Amino acid sequence: MRLEVGGISMNAQSLLHELRDTEYLDGIDVGAYLDLTREQHPQLYAELDFGRDGAREALKSLAQVFNEFETDDRENGRGDSYRRAQKHIAVRMTGIRRLFELAGGVKDVRDLSPTWRTLDLLAGDGLLTRALRVLAPQVRDGVISSDIARTMVTAALSAGLPAIRQDARFLFMRDAAMDAVILAYGSHHVPSDDRTTVFLEAARVLRPGGRFVVHDFEEGSPSARWFSEAVHRHSAAGHPYRHFTAEELREGFGAAGLRDIRVHRVYDPFIMGAATREDAVGELADYLHDMYGLCGLDHGDATRESVRARVWQLCEECFRFGPDDGGADRTDAWLRTPAVHRVGGQWVAEIPRIALVGVGEK
Ligand SMILES: C[S@@+](CC[C@H](N)C(=O)[O-])C[C@H]1O[C@@H](n2cnc3c(N)ncnc32)[C@H](O)[C@@H]1O
Secondary structure (H helix, E strand, C coil), X not given: CCCEECCEEHHHHXXXXXXXXXXXXXXXXXXXXXXXXXXXXXXXXXXXXXXXXXXXXXXXXXXXXXXXXXXXXXXCCCHHHHHHHCCCCCCCHHHHHHHHHXXXXXXXXHHCCCCCXXXXXCCCCCHHHXXXXXXXXXXXXXXXXXXXXXXXXXXXXXXXXXXXXXXXXXXXXXXXXXXXXXXXXXXXXXCHHHXXXXXXXXXXXXXXXXXXXXXXXXXXXXXXXXXXXXXXXXXXXXXXXXXXXXXXXXXXXXXXXXXXXXXXXXXXXXXXXXXXXXXXXHHHHHHHHHHHCCHHHHCCCCCHHHHHHHHHHHHHHXXXXXXXXXXXXXXXXXXXXXEEEEXXXXXXEEECCEEEEEEEEC
């Protein structure tokens, strides 16, 4: 017989009780995290499930994880500089807007319902949550920031965002709780053998009719070239990850039992505005240097200007698209090479990227 109290089985309750003292974030155990969430983010609290089968093992392996996104101090780390870059929330807004539209099944992000709830599986310190507040203020706190790195989640919680530390491969969340799940800006970090597990977990937490959106820079494309030619060579951690292919996306959605599977090409540029041409290019170069931890360019007699120039040169070498790249989704607005143009009263530096984005429905 399965005994239930308040919708939670007795087994889950006793596991939850046992896990309350487990270290979760720096100086915060599971119990303290649950208390904080209940107080500050009651809706997220209602969606949590730390009493799931396997939660004990998942917390144990979470305790061992320290990836490159924690801090700059750790060997190969780029967490602090990554978060510094993300203070410029407008730089990747074009692509992010489109991801929300695909996840919500709407033509315009402003049409999303105020009660729409989505889980951002590789959230970092909550860029997508902050972006949606600007793009669609009616859906305040519609995005839950989820990440494996403790400093990322701590930063999001400190900023008052609903956030949870969990591995995309095992979610401490209830079945059918979300309208959408997004795996973006780092999907290639999920090891090939674990990708199906992530698709299955995403499908589990989606409500019927909900959408799973997976974004990456297609293996072998000019957008992925940036990672192999610039990031892998010039960052401390390197970038030895295999990017998704369109076929792999279709197979992943299929294996997770999702339907109405579509694969899109989405224009996802870096855009930085400034008062002068030099500042627009220089600030965008600084952003990329910070975000990707390109410390290998800082050697010897390099100056700030020479590093900025080298970053821009790498962008010009990597981000070169043909007239057919992007296929049927391509529009005239998509640049083919990095450029600086004048828009209204300011200078805008723009680096084109084309993302591969798959959508599957439960
Ligand atoms: C490139 S960052 C993207 C952050 C944010 N979405 C953005 O666009 O700025 C990738 C993030 O994925 C997280 N990550 C990597 N593997 C993960 C996993 N298995 N589960 C959850 N998060 C993971 C990292 O800790 C990192 O914060």
